[in-house]
Amino acid sequence: MSKKNAFYAQSGGVTAVINASACGVIETARKHTDQIGNVFAGRNGIIGALTEDLIDTSQESDAAIAALRHTPSGGFGSCRFKLKGLEESKREYERLIDVFKAHDIGYFFYNGGGDSADTCYKVSQLSEKMGYPVQAIHVPKTVDNDLPVTDNCPGFGSVAKYIAVSTLEASYDVRSMAKTSTKVFVIEVMGRHAGWIAAAGGLAEDRGIPVVILFPEVTFNQETFIARCQEMVETHGYVTVVVSEGAHWPDGKFLAEQGTRDAFGHAQLGGAAPVVANMIKQALGYKFHWAVADYLQRAARHLASKSDVEQAYAMGKAAVEYALAGENSIMPTVVRKSSNPYVWEVGKAPLSEVANVEKMMPKEFITADGYGITAACKDYLYPLIRGEEYPPYVDGMPDYVTLKNKPLAKKLPAFEL
Numbered sequence: 001m002s003k004k005n006a007f008y009a010q011s012g013g014v015t016a017v018i019n020a021s022a023c024g025v026i027e028t029a030r031k032h033t034d035q036i037g038n039v040f041a042g043r044n045g046i047i048g049a050l051t052e053d054l055i056d057t058s059q060e061s062d063a064a065i066a067a068l069r070h071t072p073s074g075g076f077g078s079c080r081f082k083l084k085g086l087e088e089s090k091r092e093y094e095r096l097i098d099v100f101k102a103h104d105i106g107y108f109f110y111n112g113g114g115d116s117a118d119t120c121y122k123v124s125q126l127s128e129k130m131g132y133p134v135q136a137i138h139v140p141k142t143v144d145n146d147l148p149v150t151d152n153c154p155g156f157g158s159v160a161k162y163i164a165v166s167t168l169e170a171s172y173d174v175r176s177m178a179k180t181s182t183k184v185f186v187i188e189v190m191g192r193h194a195g196w197i198a199a200a201g202g203l204a205e206d207r208g209i210p211v212v213i214l215f216p217e218v219t220f221n222q223e224t225f226i227a228r229c230q231e232m233v234e235t236h237g238y239v240t241v242v243v244s245e246g247a248h249w250p251d252g253k254f255l256a257e258q259g260t261r262d263a264f265g266h267a268q269l270g271g272a273a274p275v276v277a278n279m280i281k282q283a284l285g286y287k288f289h290w291a292v293a294d295y296l297q298r299a300a301r302h303l304a305s306k307s308d309v310e311q312a313y314a315m316g317k318a319a320v321e322y323a324l325a326g327e328n329s330i331m332p333t334v335v336r337k338s339s340n341p342y343v344w345e346v347g348k349a350p351l352s353e354v355a356n357v358e359k360m361m362p363k364e365f366i367t368a369d370g371y372g373i374t375a376a377c378k379d380y381l382y383p384l385i386r387g388e389e390y391p392p393y394v395d396g397m398p399d400y401v402t403l404k405n406k407p408l409a410k411k412l413p414a415f416e417l
Contacts (some may be wrong), residue, residue: 004106009042011112015155017312024316045079067401113142143197150333156310160200178238188273201242216246234299306387342383378380
């Protein structure tokens with residue numbers, strides 16, 4: 001096979017370390033110029049491929065690409081744009097292949113979660129049918145930690161560290177004021193169907209904090225929840241509640257549901273924290289404060305987990321190495337060999353086993369009452385949040401990079417989304 005160019009794109013909600021994966025892809029490709037030509041990035045994710053809005057990463061210096069490792073968010077822009085089935089979105093998939101042909105692209109690295117794994121899988125299938133083989137490798141990313149097969153997902157370790165630390169720090173604040181003021185603090189975290197991020201808040205209990213967790217995996221019971229909060233306040237003087245945005249009533253309706261839907265057709269969430277806080281206020285009369293971690297939790301590169309940064313880079317690096325070895329339609333994975341000491345290695349999984357499959361919290365990770373995490377869960381979580389890899393600072397502020405993102409000249413007619 002003659003030397004081909006590569007296409008890299010970022011998909012879905014960005015993380016504190018997705019750029020570390022981009023760094024891994026580009027730096028590794030630059031070490032194999034005998035097999036890979038240029039690396040083109042999609043401006044704003046897969047939309048960049050569809051509209052032929054490609055970024056020429058060869059215009060970026062080695063120093064700028066290296067700085068991606070410590071820069072949060074998506075350096076090339078991401079998007080929430082889901083391609084459907086091959087027949088439903090045939091026009092879009094054929095356009096992707098046309099763009100790849102026009103720019104001599106033979107490698108497709110798609111950095112994202114379950115939806116992007118599905119897109120990557122379909123591209124690998126269609127490219128064969130159209131007679132233009134493309135090696136499609138999915139680079140795992142998601143703060144939700146809900147991709148199957150891999151032990152954990154790059155992006156999760158850092159958001160887990162941020163939530164664990166924030167829960168602890170805010171709880172210290174509440175504890176100091178509980179005698180005469182606030183007795184309840186509620187923090188809302190991401191996690192539509194899987195409670196991995198909420199679970200991280202439970203690590204604060206190892207530092208003496210009374211924590212109640214509301215998981216998506218556990219149907220919300222208002223009566224037992226209020227009773228548990230009352231018990232905690234009467235015992236400790238205060239309580240911290242970590243609520244996942246996906247916490248739901250017995251009928252399946254989210255506590256936070258607003259009645260609107262996002263670009264993927266998912267229910268638009270936001271507001272579980274005030275719902276829960278007011279519920280406690282009405283039932284028990286306790287003064288409260290609440291917060292929604294929102295973008296803060298996934299953008300906090302200043303508090304990133306060292307293991308998360310290392311794994312994010314390793315997944316990008318492995319994606320290129322697997323492609324050069326002839327692999328196609330796979331995803332690099334994190335394989336845990338030991339939790340104490342923490343030992344992991346890079347593995348791989350076929351995309352047919354990854355696409356559209358969500359990994360929920362195992363039952364053995366949630367306490368029998370449904371409001372806490374077990375020792376097994378803590379053994380799983382702690383290695384993922386250990387270690388610090390701070391970005392460089394200038395004048396007290398993190399020194400993040402903004403790329404030039406120079407466009408590549410277009411060769412095809414315009415395409416309407």
